[in-house]
Amino acid sequence: xxxxxxxxxxxxxxxxxxxxxxxxxxxxxxxxxxxxxxxxxxxxxxxxxxxxxxxxxxxxxxxxxxxxxxxxxxxxxxxxxxxxxxxxxxxxxxxxxxxxxxxxxxxxxxxxxxxxxxxxxxxxxxxxxxxxxxxx
Amino acid sequence: xxxxxxxxxxxxxxxxxxxxxxxxxxxxxxxxxxxxxxxxxxxxxxxxxxxxxxxxxxxxxxxxxxxxxxxxxxxxxxxxxxxxxxxxxxxxxxxxxxxxxxxxxxxxxxxxxxxxxxxxxxxxxxxxxxxxxxxx
DNA sequence: GTAGGACTTCAAGTGAACTTTATGTCAAGG
DNA sequence: CCTTGACATAAAGTTCACTTGAAGTCCTAC
Numbered sequence: 001x002x003x004x005x006x007x008x009x010x011x012x013x014x015x016x017x018x019x020x021x022x023x024x025x026x027x028x029x030x031x032x033x034x035x036x037x038x039x040x041x042x043x044x045x046x047x048x049x050x051x052x053x054x055x056x057x058x059x060x061x062x063x064x065x066x067x068x069x070x071x072x073x074x075x076x077x078x079x080x081x082x083x084x085x086x087x088x089x090x091x092x093x094x095x096x097x098x099x100x101x102x103x104x105x106x107x108x109x110x111x112x113x114x115x116x117x118x119x120x121x122x123x124x125x126x127x128x129x130x131x132x133x134x135x136x
Numbered sequence: 137x138x139x140x141x142x143x144x145x146x147x148x149x150x151x152x153x154x155x156x157x158x159x160x161x162x163x164x165x166x167x168x169x170x171x172x173x174x175x176x177x178x179x180x181x182x183x184x185x186x187x188x189x190x191x192x193x194x195x196x197x198x199x200x201x202x203x204x205x206x207x208x209x210x211x212x213x214x215x216x217x218x219x220x221x222x223x224x225x226x227x228x229x230x231x232x233x234x235x236x237x238x239x240x241x242x243x244x245x246x247x248x249x250x251x252x253x254x255x256x257x258x259x260x261x262x263x264x265x266x267x268x269x270x271x272x
Numbered sequence: 273g274t275a276g277g278a279c280t281t282c283a284a285g286t287g288a289a290c291t292t293t294a295t296g297t298c299a300a301g302g
Numbered sequence: 303c304c305t306t307g308a309c310a311t312a313a314a315g316t317t318c319a320c321t322t323g324a325a326g327t328c329c330t331a332c
């Protein structure tokens with residue numbers, strides 16, 4: 001069953017081989033079986049990579065995914081793991097959506113503007129929100 | 137009129153002095169007048185900094201702000217400048233909003249899930265969208 | 273005259289998530 | 303026997319928008 005080389009896994013999972021090695025290096029994936037020095041994988045690695053990618057797409061950082069995968073007591077059911085992280089993440093996502101909607105509103109305002117100078121634009125249209133990426 | 141030191145401007149504008157020097161270094165702000173080697177500013181710098189901050193909050197990168205400020209023909213009215221960039225930016229923002237909404241949906245799905253393993257979760261809930269930050 | 277504070281420059285560091293590079297090993301094919 | 307290609311490691315590079323550090327200048331106050 002342990003039949004795939006890293007290149008094949010990378011192609012099947014749609015990631016770079018360097019990414020897989022990197023994940024292993026930071027402990028996101030467990031050290032793989034080796035055959036004469038080379039990594040050999042079974043199909044389960046694909047599911048693990050899919051979990052990682054799904055979590056990334058859900059907005060989790062690598063550090064958070066590490067928590068999700070490895071920092072719960074061994075018998076914690078996945079639903080609890082997700083819930084712990086997701087209940088914190090959803091308000092973050094809501095805040096980001098709000099911020100983007102204010103950005104969009106601001107741009108639509110300025111599209112309609114006829115200010116004589118950029119400075120005048122800035123003066124008339126206040127900052128869209130306090131969720132600026134640069135805000136503390 | 138050219139009465140403010142960089143520290144005072146930084147306090148008034150709510151940015152760090154290093155940020156102002158950095159902006160000048162990359163050409164986002166013009167080289168300032170010097171008095172015995174030290175930067176001296178008039179009040180217009182505050183408006184320039186406000187334009188920059190507004191543009192950042194509207195989602196523009198430093199490079200895009202540079203375009204906005206310095207890479208149009210000198211007589212281009214500000215409304216045209218904004219429009220050129222904003223019409224490209226708004227669809228980007230829409231895409232980001234969509235992506236975040238799908239992330240939220242995905243998290244809500246997994247909150248309700250009872251999968252036995254994380255891998256099962258990943259298998260049942262497909263990737264939220266093709267707008268992944270890691271997508272090409 | 274010296275201590276303090278604000279300023280100067282230039283170079284290097286930060287963080288996230290990888291990618292790229294340099295160098296080396298290994299088995300298979302011609 | 304030799305080349306090719308996939309793999310290995312370790313270290314350094316990438317991007318963005320700054321920040322931090324080191325070393326020095328300048329003016330004011332005591």
